[in-house]
Amino acid sequence: MQIATWNLNSLNVRLPHTLAWLEKNPIDVLALQETKLTDERFPAAALAEAGYHSVFAGQKTYNGVALLSREPASDVISALPNFVDEQKRIIAATVAGIRVISVYCPNGAALDSPKYTYKLDWFRVLAAFLQDELSRHERLVVTGDFNVAPRPEDTYDPDKWEGRILCSPPERAALQALLDCGLQDCWRLFPEREGRRRFTWWDYRGGGWPRNAGLRIDHVLASTALAAVCSSCEAHVGERGRKRPSDHVPVVAEFEL
């Protein structure tokens, strides 16, 4: 069972990239973020043609999440319970007995921004939701763009990034609180990779990609039962070098079931 995440920064622009990547990587589930499409514009037919069911929660211009799957998805939840929020940032569904949740966590903008408060609030509500989901689903994966680099080595330049947005202690604590619900960061299950400078996002500005000025902010978090059978977790960094790329690349985790 292979599950991947990809922040596309517009599914409209990146549909050809998505179809080409899925043809080369015929994985079981792909979680998408920043589709930036209303539901009536979601390209479900083109994805069905490629062999994927889709469930989605979108809005105009901003945000938007989806789950593409070889097998149909059931028990879909597309908002955080008990949280008034017009922003479409989460969708959960069950595929082949696995609970999969696609999240586009808020960016936060800056430490003194109202968006930063919203980000931390959003994480708190997400933790409560995951606690509840984990109580009902032993096999669970929550994956997406978390907009948090968990450790100094998850940035290209810790001297520059430590303490700033995406790397501040409250944001890292908020991510850790998700792990404390009973989840593991699949990337960290393979410590031999430490120090290799593999990231999942590179800024469009300032030539981020050519000098590998990236961050690791897209994650695959797995429940204990799934983490125990996780055999790989890789970022497909080559996608960042394609023509008209997203600023994020796919991250793929494999589970031996």
Add this chain to the structure above:
DNA sequence: ATGGCTTAGGTGCTAAGA
């Protein structure tokens, strides 16, 4: 190098991203 780019909406620019 905190943006020098890229997106959507809409048609000249703004908002937002991370």
